[in-house]
Structures are given as structure tokens and as C-alpha cells.
Amino acid sequence: MKSGRPRENVTDDSTGLPRQRISVLRLGHRRERDKRITSHLGLTARAFGADEVILAGEEDESALETWRTVTTRFGGSFDCRYEAKPMAWLRKFAQDAGDGEPGVIVHLTMYGEPWRAAVGVIERNRPMVVVVGGTKVPGEVFRLATHNVSVGNQPHSEVAALGVFLESFVGPLEESEYFAGGEIRVVPSLDRKKVITSDD
Numbered sequence: 001m002k003s004g005r006p007r008e009n010v011t012d013d014s015t016g017l018p019r020q021r022i023s024v025l026r027l028g029h030r031r032e033r034d035k036r037i038t039s040h041l042g043l044t045a046r047a048f049g050a051d052e053v054i055l056a057g058e059e060d061e062s063a064l065e066t067w068r069t070v071t072t073r074f075g076g077s078f079d080c081r082y083e084a085k086p087m088a089w090l091r092k093f094a095q096d097a098g099d100g101e102p103g104v105i106v107h108l109t110m111y112g113e114p115w116r117a118a119v120g121v122i123e124r125n126r127p128m129v130v131v132v133g134g135t136k137v138p139g140e141v142f143r144l145a146t147h148n149v150s151v152g153n154q155p156h157s158e159v160a161a162l163g164v165f166l167e168s169f170v171g172p173l174e175e176s177e178y179f180a181g182g183e184i185r186v187v188p189s190l191d192r193k194k195v196i197t198s199d200d
């Protein structure tokens with residue numbers, strides 16, 4: 001398992017290939033109805049090893065601001081942005097992830113193949129986007145996906161699905177390396193809140 005993935009495109013110590021950039025695409029955000037869950041989705045993406053969250057659906061500056069603020073306070077170089085045309089973006093990514101070669105599209109859906117099997121076969125040397133839905137997910141997403149992946153075949157939440165998938169796919173993170181440069185660092189403790197601040 002990887003122990004942390006430096007942000008810059010350094011090579012993977014085991015394969016010598018460029019580290020994989022992982023984005024999360026949140027489809028169908030509804031500004032009022034999904035406010036908290038979308039905010040938590042981006043925080044989960046960041047905390048479990050994604051490099052970026054792309055918000056689609058209704059524009060929502062408050063979600064972007066939350067993610068930027070947490071990244072400033074707790075470190076790392078997590079990116080976030082709004083995408084007005086997610087399906088056009090996804091179609092392009094399926095052909096060209098930025099270097100002329102196709103990206104890997106993982107669509108989280110309760111109808112997909114079990115995630116425990118998928119994490120062993122999903123390509124690790126190409127930029128990847130993990131797609132989660134909100135409102136009705138267009139059938140085209142299933143066709144564009146390299147992998148349609150389920151986290152159990154029961155309906156639950158995009159936050160739970162993303163957290164479980166990323167933890168299984170990325171593995172343990174060396175947080176001091178991965179979230180370097182923050183104003184605050186939490187020190188795990190058995191019985192109290194312990195933090196180190198940049199002033200200490």
C-alpha cells in the first residue's frame with residue numbers, strides 16, 4: 001500500500017511511473033438540498049487522498065470556500081473548482097486526460113462491480129476521476145466509465161461510498177507528509193484534543 005502520495009508528479013517508488021492524480025467529480029449538486037453532503041464529500045475526498053474535487057450542478061461558492069479554508073488550515077495542496085459542463089469535461093477526459101492519452105473514469109454506483117475486486121484492477125499509472133452522483137445520474141456516465149464500482153449493492157451515500165473506495169484504493173496516508181504546510185496539525189491522542197499550530 002502507498003504511504004502517502006506527494007502532490008507533485010513524482011514517480012511512484014514501486015513502479016517508477018508518475019504518481020496518479022486523483023480527482024473527484026460531484027455531479028448534480030443542489031445548492032440548498034445538498035449543501036452539507038457536498039461539503040462533506042469534498043472534505044472526504046481531501047482527507048482520503050484525492051488531489052482535487054470538481055463541483056458540477058448548481059454553482060456554490062460556499063462549498064469551494066469551505067474546501068479552500070480547510071486546506072489552508074490543515075495543509076496539503078488540494079484543488080477545487082466548479083465545472084459548468086461536466087459531461088463535456090468527462091467525454092474529453094475519457095479521450096485525453098491532458099497528455100493525449102485517456103484518463104481512468106471510476107463511477108461509484110450501487111449497480112457496479114464490487115469495490116474490493118475493482119481496486120485490484122483499476123489502473124494506477126493514469127490520471128483518474130472518481131464520479132459520484134447527486135440527482136439522477138445520466139446513463140451516459142455508465143458508458144463513459146472505465147469502471148462502474150459499487151460499495152455494496154444497497155443505496156446509501158456518496159460520502160460513504162467515496163470514503164470507503166478511496167481508503168481501499170489509496171491506502172494509508174503519511175499525514176505529516178501528505179498534509180504538510182498547514183496552520184494546524186492534529187496529534188492523535190487517546191483522551192484529549194492535541195494539536196500543533198504553526199505558532200508552536
Ligand code: SAM
Nearest residue numbers: 108109110132133136137150151152156158161
Ligand atoms: N439518484 C441518484 C441516481 O440516479 O443514481 C443516486 C443517489 S445516491 C444517494 C448519490 C450517489 O451516491 C450515487 O450517484 C453514487 O455515486 C453514490 N452511491 C450511493 N450508494 C452507493 C453504493 N452502494 N455504491 C457506490 N456508490 C453509491
